[in-house]
Amino acid sequence: MAANFSSVPVLDYSLVSDPERRPDFISQLRHALINVGFLYLSHPPVAREDIDAIIGYAPRLFDLPQEAKDKINMRNSEHFFGYTRLGAEITKGQTDQREQYDFATPYEKRWKPGDPEYIRLWGPAQWPDEELLPGFKDTMHRYLAQVEKLSYEFIGLLAEALELPQDALKQFYEKDGPTQHRAKVVKYPPQDNLSSNQGVGPHFDGGFLTFLLQASPHPGLQVQNLAGEWIDAPPIPGTFVVNIGKALETVTQGLACATSHRVLSPPPGSTPRYSVPFFQNIAQRVSIKDFTLQFNPEILKLKEQRGATGSVESVNYTEYNQLPSGLVGLIGRVKSHPDVAERHYPDLFKQFFPQGLPAQGSAY
Numbered sequence: 001m002a003a004n005f006s007s008v009p010v011l012d013y014s015l016v017s018d019p020e021r022r023p024d025f026i027s028q029l030r031h032a033l034i035n036v037g038f039l040y041l042s043h044p045p046v047a048r049e050d051i052d053a054i055i056g057y058a059p060r061l062f063d064l065p066q067e068a069k070d071k072i073n074m075r076n077s078e079h080f081f082g083y084t085r086l087g088a089e090i091t092k093g094q095t096d097q098r099e100q101y102d103f104a105t106p107y108e109k110r111w112k113p114g115d116p117e118y119i120r121l122w123g124p125a126q127w128p129d130e131e132l133l134p135g136f137k138d139t140m141h142r143y144l145a146q147v148e149k150l151s152y153e154f155i156g157l158l159a160e161a162l163e164l165p166q167d168a169l170k171q172f173y174e175k176d177g178p179t180q181h182r183a184k185v186v187k188y189p190p191q192d193n194l195s196s197n198q199g200v201g202p203h204f205d206g207g208f209l210t211f212l213l214q215a216s217p218h219p220g221l222q223v224q225n226l227a228g229e230w231i232d233a234p235p236i237p238g239t240f241v242v243n244i245g246k247a248l249e250t251v252t253q254g255l256a257c258a259t260s261h262r263v264l265s266p267p268p269g270s271t272p273r274y275s276v277p278f279f280q281n282i283a284q285r286v287s288i289k290d291f292t293l294q295f296n297p298e299i300l301k302l303k304e305q306r307g308a309t310g311s312v313e314s315v316n317y318t319e320y321n322q323l324p325s326g327l328v329g330l331i332g333r334v335k336s337h338p339d340v341a342e343r344h345y346p347d348l349f350k351q352f353f354p355q356g357l358p359a360q361g362s363a364y
């Protein structure tokens, strides 16, 4: 019997600092990692005022004049940071109805001649002009620094839940400098009569962990369970939604599962939905196939008890089994944003789009 799920569990981060209740947290975490791949985290160690400020900024970012958005179009950026207009991506053959900005933690470009091309993926983000949105960049940096710290702490807890040494996953981080993490601010407009209700189609995330802030009260996020059913993950104020990326699934030999998810657009006549996902990266030059973690056989049995996943409507990021993580990330970006790739990575562009530029990117 598969240990199927019908809701996304809520874990209380305040248990972690309570010696008596910490074991409860660890066992709930073990269940969520192995059987669900998604969880809500309440009482996260991120300042409430920064979260509220980000929620306040989200609509204002999209209300900027079109020329201010175009000025920081992603096409300017070899790092794939910046603004992407509505309807520019497709997932599973259908247009995603969302508009977004890709931002990141601070980073100076490190690529030098002779380095692999994927090293160019990391570098400075593009930000709107300060006078148009005063304080936004600083607030976002402060927010991202806190989520980044949480993401590392969480990886330690995850190792504990899988009965690995606390620092067992540190070997996947950059050793000689910072790891750059990506974040987006996303707007899902309400469905109109002409478009589908696909905010974003079914997909897996890459990387290690995603920390998602649902920045408006709209439902719409759904998570696919083992039987292939779509389970709602509506916003719960004061929480993050945390989910496992394909790199972490690969590293843990499938114990921690990456779960397919999607977003349905708000219904016609509604206000837009906003969200702010943070994607935790790993070292660019790491090839996961070169590492084998030793798991306790009792823990590996829990994976067998989970059973096989049913029909999963998602296929991306299978390359983590063979290629360096940075190249997997770059391929993902090239597929989703071919116009950016055509300008900055012409060889890879030709490899993935031999017929030339499609009207939209095809994420997965």
Ligand SMILES: O=C(O)CCC(=O)C(=O)O
Binding pocket: 186, 200, 205, 212, 221, 261, 262, 263, 274, 275, 276, 277
């Ligand atoms: O907007 C959301 O709630 C989820 C977005 C998402 O899954 C993604 O961008 O990877």
Ligand SMILES: [Fe+2]
Binding pocket: 203, 204, 205, 261
């Ligand atoms: Fe996602």
